[in-house]
Amino acid sequence: MIRFDDVVLRYPRSARAAVSHITLDAPRGAITAIVGPNGSGKSTLVRALLGRLLPESGAISLDGTPIAQLTRLETARRVALVPQREEPAFPLVVRDFIALGRYAHGGVWSGETPADRAAIAQAAERAGVAEYLERRTVELSGGEWQRVRIARALAQGGDALVLDEPTAFLDVAHEMAVFELLDALAREKRAVLLVSHQLNLVARFASSIALLHAGTLAAFGSPDDVMRGDLLERVYEWPLVVSRDPAVGAPVLVPLRHRAPR
Amino acid sequence: MKPRVYVALLIALALAALAGLALGPVSLSPAAVWSALFGHGDPNAVSIVQALRLPRIALGIVIGAGLGMSGAALQSTLRNPLAEPYLLGVSGGAAVGAVAAVSLHYSSLAFLPIAAFAGALLAVTLVLLVARAAGARGDPRVLLMAGVVVGAFANAAVMVLLAGESADSVRGALWWMMGSLSDATWQGTRWIAIYVGIGGVLLFALGREIELLALGEDPAAALGVDVERATRRVYLAASLLAAVTVAGAGLIGFVGLVVPAIVRALGARSVRSAMLGAAIAGGALVVGADVVARTVRAPAELPLGAVTALIGVPFFLMRLRRMT
Amino acid sequence: MFFRQRAASSIALLATLVVGASAACSAPKTERRPQAVAFVRDDFGDTIRVGAPARRIVSLNPVTTEMLFALGAGSRLVGRSHWDLYPAAALAVPDIGNAMQPNAEAVLGVHPDLVVVYASPSNRAATVQLRKAGINTLAIRDDHIADIRRTIELLARALDDTAAGKILADSIEKSLAAVSARPRPAKVPTVYWHVWDTPILTIGHGSYLDELVNIVGAKNIFGDLPEPSPQVTLEEIVRRNPDFILVGPASAKKLRESPLWRSVPAVRDGRLLLVDTLLVGRPGVRLGEAARSLRALILKDTVR
Numbered sequence: 022m023i024r025f026d027d028v029v030l031r032y033p034r035s036a037r038a039a040v041s042h043i044t045l046d047a048p049r050g051a052i053t054a055i056v057g058p059n060g061s062g063k064s065t066l067v068r069a070l071l072g073r074l075l076p077e078s079g080a081i082s083l084d085g086t087p088i089a090q091l092t093r094l095e096t097a098r099r100v101a102l103v104p105q106r107e108e109p110a111f112p113l114v115v116r117d118f119i120a121l122g123r124y125a126h127g128g129v130w131s132g133e134t135p136a137d138r139a140a141i142a143q144a145a146e147r148a149g150v151a152e153y154l155e156r157r158t159v160e161l162s163g164g165e166w167q168r169v170r171i172a173r174a175l176a177q178g179g180d181a182l183v184l185d186e187p188t189a190f191l192d193v194a195h196e197m198a199v200f201e202l203l204d205a206l207a208r209e210k211r212a213v214l215l216v217s218h219q220l221n222l223v224a225r226f227a228s229s230i231a232l233l234h235a236g237t238l239a240a241f242g243s244p245d246d247v248m249r250g251d252l253l254e255r256v257y258e259w260p261l262v263v264s265r266d267p268a269v270g271a272p273v274l275v276p277l278r279h280r281a282p283r
Numbered sequence: 284m285k286p287r288v289y290v291a292l293l294i295a296l297a298l299a300a301l302a303g304l305a306l307g308p309v310s311l312s313p314a315a316v317w318s319a320l321f322g323h324g325d326p327n328a329v330s331i332v333q334a335l336r337l338p339r340i341a342l343g344i345v346i347g348a349g350l351g352m353s354g355a356a357l358q359s360t361l362r363n364p365l366a367e368p369y370l371l372g373v374s375g376g377a378a379v380g381a382v383a384a385v386s387l388h389y390s391s392l393a394f395l396p397i398a399a400f401a402g403a404l405l406a407v408t409l410v411l412l413v414a415r416a417a418g419a420r421g422d423p424r425v426l427l428m429a430g431v432v433v434g435a436f437a438n439a440a441v442m443v444l445l446a447g448e449s450a451d452s453v454r455g456a457l458w459w460m461m462g463s464l465s466d467a468t469w470q471g472t473r474w475i476a477i478y479v480g481i482g483g484v485l486l487f488a489l490g491r492e493i494e495l496l497a498l499g500e501d502p503a504a505a506l507g508v509d510v511e512r513a514t515r516r517v518y519l520a521a522s523l524l525a526a527v528t529v530a531g532a533g534l535i536g537f538v539g540l541v542v543p544a545i546v547r548a549l550g551a552r553s554v555r556s557a558m559l560g561a562a563i564a565g566g567a568l569v570v571g572a573d574v575v576a577r578t579v580r581a582p583a584e585l586p587l588g589a590v591t592a593l594i595g596v597p598f599f600l601m602r603l604r605r606m607t
Numbered sequence: 608m609f610f611r612q613r614a615a616s617s618i619a620l621l622a623t624l625v626v627g628a629s630a631a632c633s634a635p636k637t638e639r640r641p642q643a644v645a646f647v648r649d650d651f652g653d654t655i656r657v658g659a660p661a662r663r664i665v666s667l668n669p670v671t672t673e674m675l676f677a678l679g680a681g682s683r684l685v686g687r688s689h690w691d692l693y694p695a696a697a698l699a700v701p702d703i704g705n706a707m708q709p710n711a712e713a714v715l716g717v718h719p720d721l722v723v724v725y726a727s728p729s730n731r732a733a734t735v736q737l738r739k740a741g742i743n744t745l746a747i748r749d750d751h752i753a754d755i756r757r758t759i760e761l762l763a764r765a766l767d768d769t770a771a772g773k774i775l776a777d778s779i780e781k782s783l784a785a786v787s788a789r790p791r792p793a794k795v796p797t798v799y800w801h802v803w804d805t806p807i808l809t810i811g812h813g814s815y816l817d818e819l820v821n822i823v824g825a826k827n828i829f830g831d832l833p834e835p836s837p838q839v840t841l842e843e844i845v846r847r848n849p850d851f852i853l854v855g856p857a858s859a860k861k862l863r864e865s866p867l868w869r870s871v872p873a874v875r876d877g878r879l880l881l882v883d884t885l886l887v888g889r890p891g892v893r894l895g896e897a898a899r900s901l902r903a904l905i906l907k908d909t910v911r
Binding site: 307308309326327330331333334335336454455456458459463465466467468469470577581582583584 | 803804805806837838839840841843845846848865866869870871
């Protein structure tokens with residue numbers, strides 16, 4: 022559904038392209054993950070999806086329509102996106118915050134419609150935040166905050182969900198809860214596109230992984246295709262081995278000590 | 284915000300207006316004020332109440348509403364609880380525009396706001412450019428620094444414009460730069476109210492966008508806002524409001540800072556309710572400050588901007604401490 | 608420094624030259640010396656040597672410029688302030704610029720041997736600069752009718768023509784006395800003198816104009832305020848309800864057109880009296896003429 026087609030992105034007044042010739046596809050019904058070292062261009066792709074950076078060449082399209090031909094509103098109705106960092110300037114009540122997801126569905130002077138209310142309630146239920154709707158955003162823990170943001174994206178609707186590092190700063194339990202939620206959402210025929218550093222979890226949950234290296238696509242394929250020791254060692258420039266998790270059967274990356282311990 | 288908070292704000296506004304009617308350099312009994320309101324009694328009292336105090340209160344309400352709404356919108360859009368037209372140098376820019384218009388002999392209150400608006404837009408652009416050049420548009424302190432710098436520049440520009448004028452005109456211009464409602468007339472207030480109305484409607488129309496911009500540019504874009512366009516429109520409308528207040532009553536600082544904060548503390552949940560509350564509370568604050576300005580040193584009058592600064596600066600320092 | 612020490616040692620010998628100096632000003636005193644060199648104390652309290660008659664004079668005050676012409680020294684003026692427009696011959700004297708905070712360099716440029724400035728704090732720095740440059744600089748504060756004789760006699764000393772000074776001062780006092788001798792009306796008209804409108808400034812007790820209003824037989828509604836040019840509010844003017852408003856031609860138009868000022872009955876009813884501000888505005892040689900015109904304006908009484 023979300024497709025990057027030979028995309029080249031360059032920041033203004035920058036000599037070098039931030040990413041070049043990226044082709045990848047995030048279909049409905051699956052989690053597609055974008056991984057790669059810091060600075061490899063992951064967030065640049067997200068910025069391009071937000072329309073904040075226009076492709077120098079190539080095209081980003083939603084179901085075949087280039088987003089350059091869509092307004093921000095039209096894009097927002099189809100793709101809900103959870104940016105990496107977000108801090109409201111003034112504290113909000115959780116329910117009000119989730120309701121902001123409905124922006125693309127309302128007019129200038131229209132208040133909250135029954136459809137909005139239903140979408141908000143459903144999203145809160147789905148993301149498991151229904152019990153703290155009246156709390157303020159500043160009172161939430163890191164895990165709660167991420168779930169509230171996902172709830173807002175769900176209230177936004179659309180067939181695609183894009184998340185930029187949704188589990189940063191979360192402990193194991195909260196991290197797993199987020200991945201399970203994303204897995205369930207993907208099974209409901211949504212396209213889930215996920216930027217993450219959590220290679221091992223991504224390998225368990227994603228259908229396909231795009232591995233970025235210095236702005237280029239080092240590999241794009243199934244977890245088994247991408248989670249290869251030689252490939253990851255080259256991309257991350259760190260000694261590592263990939264084995265297979267005996268419990269769940271997914272490939273597991275184990276970084277090694279750079280120098281063998283004495 | 285709960286309806287009873289609006290009612291409380293309206294009561295505060297009504298009390299300020301009543302004080303404005305009843306108090307002044309000339310002391311009139313409540314009965315005299317009451318009959319003067321309906322044109323009865325001592326003709327001098329009628330003149331004082333109808334021609335001097337009423338339009339002054341009306342202008343104060345309009346100016347306060349403009350400053351309050353402008354401050355509330357700028358704080359959310361710039362994601363900065365210290366943002367307000369005066370500290371951002373926008374009012375200073377408007378003053379340059381207005382002084383330039385006056386020195387070219389275009390001083391009607393129909394035209395003055397437009398000249399002030401042009402100056403305010405120039406100042407906003409300059410502030411954002413300076414903040415961007417400093418490489419930290421997100422840092423609230425850098426933005427304020429840029430505002431202060433542009434404000435100083437505006438001050439200098441006003442002085443240059445006034446260099447050839449007589450000492451009396453310079454004194455008049457300086458007096459006006461300190462803010463005053465003493466020139467309030469019904470006719471002028473009508474023009475100011477029209478412009479404030481236009482700016483207010485524009486800002487309310489942008490209410491949903493402002494709400495999202497307060498989350499940050501990326502989240503706003505993700506939710507469907509055309510960030511550049513929406514931001515530009517907010518600056519336009521907020522600058523219009525600031526410029527109109529400057530054209531109508533000179534530089535009155537800190538109202539746009541204090542009032543939105545009070546309204547938020549009273550439980551304003553959305554930007555629109557914050558703007559509505561700030562409009563009412565702004566009117567109450569300006570009218571109240573004006574009562575102080577014209578009574579404490581009667582028969583002389585304090586500059587209104589000095590009174591609001593005396594209230595606003597301690598408030599600003601408290602906020603700054605909490606931020607850093 | 609030298610002059611100061613000499614003056615200090617001879618203070619006891621100083622003779623009072625001036626009558627009726629106001630409380631705000633110290634009485635200047637002079638000392639006659641055999642070689643016709645004298646010392647006068649000016650209104651900054653400094654002692655200045657005068658004696659050899661000044662030949663190249665800069666006067667940065669409309670009042671003193673006028674007086675210098677009246678004393679017959681017009682041809683010795685080499686500079687005046689931008690605001691010194693009377694007599695007509697003064698216009699031929701080079702315009703040196705501001706009267707307040709004058710440009711010392713521009714003054715030095717015309718090579719004066721005497722500079723006369725208004726003794727206000729904002730002129731202190733320029734006075735010091737000029738004296739450092741070796742120019743005799745006389746600072747005179749002439750805010751009151753009583754200062755006129757003193758000012759004229761100081762200038763006359765500097766011109767070494769005390770006889771002319773006495774004649775001029777006597778004639779001014781005589782013409783003023785002709786006005787003040789007129790009968791006071793049964794009902795003294797009250798006036799509001801409009802000086803400036805943003806902020807509203809008028810004249811208070813202790814200003815020259817307040818003195819003049821009293822002399823011509825009228826009463827200033829703000830004569831009770833101690834400051835010479837107090838700031839007042841429109842409300843207070845409405846309440847004090849003057850019979851007449853005295854205003855310069857430029858401001859009169861503004862007052863008539865302003866809806867605010869229409870709340871003042873005297874404005875509404877057209878009781879505005881246009882004042883020739885150039886004639887009346889300052890306590891100078893035309894004081895008698897100023898008093899006559901004001902008397903005619905307010906009381907419709909022509910004094911011959």
